[in-house]
Amino acid sequence: MGVEMTEATGGIDFEDEESGVVKKFMFVNRKAPYGTIYALEALEVVLISAAFDQDVSLAFLDDGVYQIVKGQHTKAIDVKNFSPTYRALEGYDIEKLYVEKESLDQRGLTEADLLVDVQVMSSADMAKMMAEQDIVISF
Amino acid sequence: MLHIVNKSPFENQTLDSCLRVAGNADGAAILLTEDAVYAASKGNSNESKIKAVMGKVKIYALWPDVEARGMQDRVIEGIKMVDYGGFVDLVAEHSNCQSWL
Numbered sequence: 001m002g003v004e005m006t007e008a009t010g011g012i013d014f015e016d017e018e019s020g021v022v023k024k025f026m027f028v029n030r031k032a033p034y035g036t037i038y039a040l041e042a043l044e045v046v047l048i049s050a051a052f053d054q055d056v057s058l059a060f061l062d063d064g065v066y067q068i069v070k071g072q073h074t075k076a077i078d079v080k081n082f083s084p085t086y087r088a089l090e091g092y093d094i095e096k097l098y099v100e101k102e103s104l105d106q107r108g109l110t111e112a113d114l115l116v117d118v119q120v121m122s123s124a125d126m127a128k129m130m131a132e133q134d135i136v137i138s139f
Numbered sequence: 140m141l142h143i144v145n146k147s148p149f150e151n152q153t154l155d156s157c158l159r160v161a162g163n164a165d166g167a168a169i170l171l172t173e174d175a176v177y178a179a180s181k182g183n184s185n186e187s188k189i190k191a192v193m194g195k196v197k198i199y200a201l202w203p204d205v206e207a208r209g210m211q212d213r214v215i216e217g218i219k220m221v222d223y224g225g226f227v228d229l230v231a232e233h234s235n236c237q238s239w240l
Contacts, residue, residue, distance in 0.1 A: 028237065030153075030156065030239075030240065031240075038240070061156060061160065062152065062156050100160070102159065123159050123160045123163075124163055124164070126160050127140075127160045127161050127163070127164035127167065128164065130140060130160070130161075130235075130237060131140040131164060131165075131166065131167070131234070131235070133235055134235060135235065136140075136235055136236070136237040138237055138238055138239055138240045139240060
């Protein structure tokens, strides 16, 4: 590859010819928001990737769709309600939010139950979206 | 696209989700590793689901994990075995991959 690694950068060469390359990142969310830390950690990584000006999209499947349902109030469980953050993603130019229809249907949810604008799609279309990414990271 | 599943289908729904999304996708391959290799065994209750997608997508299982679990003599026909080198080849020959958590 001809990429020079240096000790000072922990082995990462920030000056290589690839810097400035924009890749298509998809973050796949498949876990409910508060039972585990996956959803919150995914959100952190999404915001970091946005800071690097990458082409970022989020996919919500399975229990991941519960991350973006309206009406979350977490005061009584003493955990931060991070659901408003999804509405702020637009401000970071992250506007590609994809939701699998089958996951909504299984849970008795519709697009109207979600707190942010999303694109609802079939499993087959979700597979196509995944296939065209450079990087897919699953949470 | 290469999809990697590493959890037992009896422990959670990850394999089901992967098959639902990727089971009919062009150019998709699914690699079963670690406890997911139990899904590759004959007579397990997921066999029909695996067979249903095998005409469309390629199914692989990681041989060291199959062998470690004593499943080597009961692998569903048509599932291809790969060793660690084959695992690397699969990752390299697909445009991208996803490890389903």
